[in-house]
Amino acid sequence: MDAEPFASGRSWVHRVDARLRIIAALVYSVILAVSNEFATLMPGLIISVLLTLMARLDAIAVSKRLLTILGFIALIWVMLPLTYNGDSYIQLGPLAISAEGVGLSARISLKTMAISMSFMALIATMSTATLGHALSRLGVSQRLVILLLMTYRYLFVLENEYHRLRRAARVRGFKPGTDLHTYRTYAYLVGMLFIRAAQRAERVYQAMRCRGFKGRFFTIADFPASPNNFMFSLLMAIFAAGLILMEFNW
């Protein structure tokens, strides 16, 4: 699992206070999500592309991630133009293509790409550990933050565990097919994965108790002030205001 390809960059966006980036990403994606005008969505996509460029994200990695979302978008493009009950149609051989259906599909595609790219540029540029610490500083429930960090911490351990079980099955001659035997094998494998997770949790909790865990997770990460933060906030505020003005046709 190549989990965090964008987290280790060295652009100025990476150096902006993580809390500011979380707030900016939240505001920016909410604005895009509720917008409906092409006059908002087109500039929105351009801004998002600009953000990924400023964060100096690897273009290939960004496109790969966009491709994974496109499955759903493709379904919409196949379905909506043919099934939309609108007023205007374009006759294309035997098919009646609804103009409104095409318009809606185009709007959804623009929104999806713009919001996802802003997420990559603003949130995926921090490690999950930083995200947890920043959320904690922003006042998100302590329990939820611990849960997030804990899940992240043991993800890779359990991935290894899964590969080990998988290898053991293969060594015994297991070849997956479409039959009950295969499904039963997978079920036992998953069951074993959960059981080992539970047993590990027991040991982890005991270790936490030994170290005096009382429900607080101390984060010594600090987020120093820098001119980058000011520049970033100003830029995002201008973008957000611009998009809102566009949406209201000014």
Place this chain on the structure above:
Amino acid sequence: MHISEGVLSAPVLISGAILAAGGTAIGLKQLDYEKIARVGILSSAFFIAALIHVNIGPSSVHLVLNGLIGLMLGWSVFPAILTALVLQALFFQFGGITTLGINTFNLALPPLLCYFMFRKLLWRRKHVGLAAAFLCGFLSVFLSAILVGASLIFTEKNFWETASILVAANFPVMVIDGIITGFCVGFIQKVHPSLLPGYNP
């Protein structure tokens, strides 16, 4: 089974966020510090298990297993699925900030309902228990698909056909998830029964 960013309308996104926040708040309230390590590590296992691809003929589907994790966690399924979705957004760009609420709700409510429906039945005679576990896996995915479809239709009534296709296309996943959950619960009952609700030795 996520809806990507930018598809749903504001009312649907907001209702989803409020409902998910409510469920998560209850889940967190019940999640005392004794359980937090367990729920966290079981969520990691759920995240990994949901990446497994299972063959169906020439094609393959990936497991969801929200029914199984629901049985083990009860109300904590809300924060667990929320966490898993945050990590999926970070790692694979499935879903994102604005859809986090509605996706959490769509995936976490069905397993919670199944938890209350089936937790007692699991420990009945062998075949009843097996059937209950199968239904728990099957219905969790089925109802999640229905909720995803409903979210689309509430956004725009012209999504009706798209939503129907989406539910129909997920039918094989429901069956496979049901079978795997059935066998898996049977296995856990033999090996580590205290993981499941309603176990008294």
